[in-house]
Amino acid sequence: MEVDKFESYLKDRYNDQIKWYSDKSSRNKSLYMVFQWGVIIFSTSLPVLVASIPKEYQWITIGISIILAIGTGSLKTFKFQENWVNYRTISESLKKEKHFYDAELSDYSNSDDKEALFVERVETLISRENSLWISTHTQKEEKEKKG
Numbered sequence: 404m405e406v407d408k409f410e411s412y413l414k415d416r417y418n419d420q421i422k423w424y425s426d427k428s429s430r431n432k433s434l435y436m437v438f439q440w441g442v443i444i445f446s447t448s449l450p451v452l453v454a455s456i457p458k459e460y461q462w463i464t465i466g467i468s469i470i471l472a473i474g475t476g477s478l479k480t481f482k483f484q485e486n487w488v489n490y491r492t493i494s495e496s497l498k499k500e501k502h503f504y505d506a507e508l509s510d511y512s513n514s515d516d517k518e519a520l521f522v523e524r525v526e527t528l529i530s531r532e533n534s535l536w537i538s539t540h541t542q543k544e545e546k547e548k549k550g
Contacts, residue, residue, distance in 0.1 A: 404518035409521075409522070421497050428490035431484075432487040432491075438483065442475055449464060452464050482539065489535060490532075497528060500525055510524075
């Protein structure tokens with residue numbers, strides 16, 4: 404592979420993919436933490452409110468119960484934790500691949516065209532992640548149909 408094509412690949416594809424996966428990982432982690440802490444706080448406060456709140460303010464406990472159900476359902480439906488872990492894993496795997504390339508480790512030590520090998524391995528990682536995402540979300544839909 405030509406050096407200028409490889410440099411273009413690194414700039415236009417590889418670095419963009421690392422940024423995309425890292426950004427998605429951070430966003431899913433934040434959403435997971437917000438929803439998870441919300442569920443924890445609302446579920447622990449609900450029994451106390453039910454036991455201590457006057458009957459005329461019962462609508463507050465109903466509202467909190469609805470918010471709790473929405474939060475729990477959102478965690479299950481949108482799979483923030485699974486996406487966070489998957490996106491972080493692929494981001495770190497892509498970074499590791501560049502370190503292997505730079506240090507000429509693993510398959511790079513014996514390769515005649517280590518740039519082409521790098522591109523092939525990076526694209527395989529990205530493709531595998533896309534398949535994993537589809538698999539994760541398809542399994543969820545199949546469980547919902549059976550359940």
